[in-house]
Amino acid sequence: MNTASASLTPETLAGMGLFLGLPSPALAEVMACARVRHLPKDTTVFVQGEAAKRCHALIEGHARIAQSDDDGAQLVVRFIGPGEMFGTVALFTDGKYPAEAVAVVDSIEISWTEAALYDLIGRHPQIALNIVKIIGTRLREVQERLRELATQRVASRIARVLLRLAAQGGHAGSDGTTIDVPLTRKDVAEMCGATLHTASRLLTAWEKAGLITTRHQRVTIRKFAGIRRIAEDPSH
Amino acid sequence: MNTASASLTPETLAGMGLFLGLPSPALAEVMACARVRHLPKDTTVFVQGEAAKRCHALIEGHARIAQSDDDGAQLVVRFIGPGEMFGTVALFTDGKYPAEAVAVVDSIEISWTEAALYDLIGRHPQIALNIVKIIGTRLREVQERLRELATQRVASRIARVLLRLAAQGGHAGSDGTTIDVPLTRKDVAEMCGATLHTASRLLTAWEKAGLITTRHQRVTIRKFAGIRRIAEDPSH
């Protein structure tokens, strides 16, 4: 993991949605004004309400973005994986992070100051278009979830959470696809607006039915068809 | 209303979020490649799944943006008011509108083709930043609603819908603030993921309590404090 930091080159940036379509020299510029940091597990990158100073992205690892209520209630907005940016919208709106970001495994972060980002956009407007595309895609996803939450039952929503996570960050094995973010029952519940108890009941039931297996907060989907059926079946 | 079309000048654009910060000559360019249309009440501007061809904005009136399930279930994503853009995200993502847009009152729309928009952005990159700001703000709002839906009760959610609509488009009168979008009980219900029946019961109860009045689908908030209390009270 610390070797990754050593091998970090402008080419690493080429695959990031934020810098798609930029020529090599531009990537070098981007690299030149970036700050790379190692984030040990459970590091808080920023907290809700804090003044936004930087645009962030992950090189490696996973971060949980979560929003809290005035009372304790939390909602997991999304998990950020390698190559994805986060904490950037605040720079363009009111300057305060609307959620908190915590590394859920050892991770590596790259970030830019607000001034540096604006400067880069000025010289490479493509970056602004990339941001529009990224934010637009997320807007859609969140609207999708909003509709799900309004119209689907808990079982469907949890099934969809699993499918979404598997698609976003999952590696196929001999016995199914394993989601590489460590997921507590609480995380699952907070991703779909359910209680930890209901999530636990359902996941345990699915495990007994052979649809999934969970060990040490790692979830493996063994029967995609079964999970997909639950996700789409309006009666469940 | 038809006079508005006649008096339409580049200055009209200056107040739109999309073109904030642009100098007059740029606004003239924007105007030159725009198409202005009158939308009679109930006109469908685009339907869900349709290929996105244009970037839209409202000069006057109101449009409802709603997303449908595979089965009939609908969710009202937002109401668009004068000066607000809509149907633009699709141009930057997969090219398909994720929702439908319908004028709920007689309205005037202005729009640009995808090519024209890209061309304008190329010459005036500020537009791209404006889009980021607009979409970023909406992303936040939707995330906010997502959390509400996950953690708040129906009464709170409906109260918040009223407050949000009053803030977005409401004019103060002697007896309170009237929301200028015509709202059916169904609209209210679909904005917060409830059934029309529950929405009706609550609104009627609030009307009896003197918190609001409704006549011909026009809602007036008479006691802001009362509505705000319901919005924040976790027991309701």
Next chain:
DNA sequence: CGCGGTATTGATACCAATCAAGAGTAGTGG
């Protein structure tokens, strides 16, 4: 070995959906 965080599982309560019926209200056309 005990301890904090996580997970399971049963019993109960309750909010809101669903089922069901009827009462305004607006627009249409004879």
Next chain:
DNA sequence: CCACTACTCTTGATTGGTATCAATACCGCG
């Protein structure tokens, strides 16, 4: 002008999915 129709709104009765309350079990770790 009035019947006819469609749509919105109201209101009652019942059901059921989940939250809530409560207790116990598990597991890695100091």
